[in-house]
Amino acid sequence: MFDLEKVKNLTSTELKVYEYFLQYTALAVDGSVREIAKATHVSPATVTRVVTKLGFLNIWELKLFLKKNMNRKSNQTFYEPTAIVEEFFKRSLTSEYEMQIKEAVKVILDSELTFFFGIGTSGDIAAYAARQFANLGISAFHIQDSSYPFHLMTKKYEKFVIIICSVTGETISLIEKVEAMKKLNSKIISITNTSHNTLARLSDVNLAYHLTEEIVDKGYNINITSQIPVVFLLETLARRTYERQNK
Known part of the structure; x- marks a missing residue:
């Protein structure tokens, strides 16, 4: 779903936020930056940083991306x-x-x-x-x-x-x-x-x-x-x- 090259550059702390996006997509779509930060035990600044590192301008752009992909797993491209x-x-x-x-x-x-x-x-x-x-x-x-x-x-x-x-x-x-x-x-x-x-x-x-x-x-x-x-x-x-x- 995300660009692997961008994911590779995330730190261990930032990976917690990334994992949350993958595992709890629906909650991420509906939640605020503060709610996501609280759920992953990181700061709101860390959540915002992850959003940027993954290639999105802001949290709203990321949420739109997540929402579009929620029902498209059947068309997922598998990795080599x-x-x-x-x-x-x-x-x-x-x-x-x-x-x-x-x-x-x-x-x-x-x-x-x-x-x-x-x-x-x-x-x-x-x-x-x-x-x-x-x-x-x-x-x-x-x-x-x-x-x-x-x-x-x-x-x-x-x-x-x-x-x-x-x-x-x-x-x-x-x-x-x-x-x-x-x-x-x-x-x-x-x-x-x-x-x-x-x-x-x-x-x-x-x-x-x-x-x-x-x-x-x-x-x-x-x-x-x-x-x-x-x-x-x-x-x-x-x-x-x-x-x-x-x-």
Whole structure:
């Protein structure tokens, strides 16, 4: 929906506003600059700056653009994988992002077991990640069933972490599972498309990849946002954990 070249120049704080425009388009269209600022926990000046950086003269021009695009997702142009990779790596190769990865590795190293969980395509990638960790000799398991009795694990293991993959971070059944796991003192690492969602807020560590959302809207509203960054992040965690264990 937005020009990727312009999105790449947004700071981590400005990305919160950008994500809000994508996730809550209808609210953004109806809301004032102050209301958008309050919802994203930034200043009104930051909202105005994002509007300008995205190529609009003012908030009203942006709102008109958002309104015109609200019902056009079915005609969306999909991005080439090379553009997706470029968009992600420009944001991920920063000292701030590196610190988040190091924190995630520390949580994994401090745990006796690592579980991977996701729903749909994210579940398939979670299974791949568990296999990658296991291949490197790291105790890791993929959980397919959301009703898995994690509470029984606390009788044998005091420390374990669940790494959850989710594009939106708003799947109800997933959120309920995370809330239950936190009551068992489990650590939560989440990998989501944005940092402005419920799962990210519930996590001990969140790794957000900030891609422009891609939707196939032919009556089903299917999210096909690329998972290339997710695979990169999971493999990075596996290799970094292995390196730390074998120092």
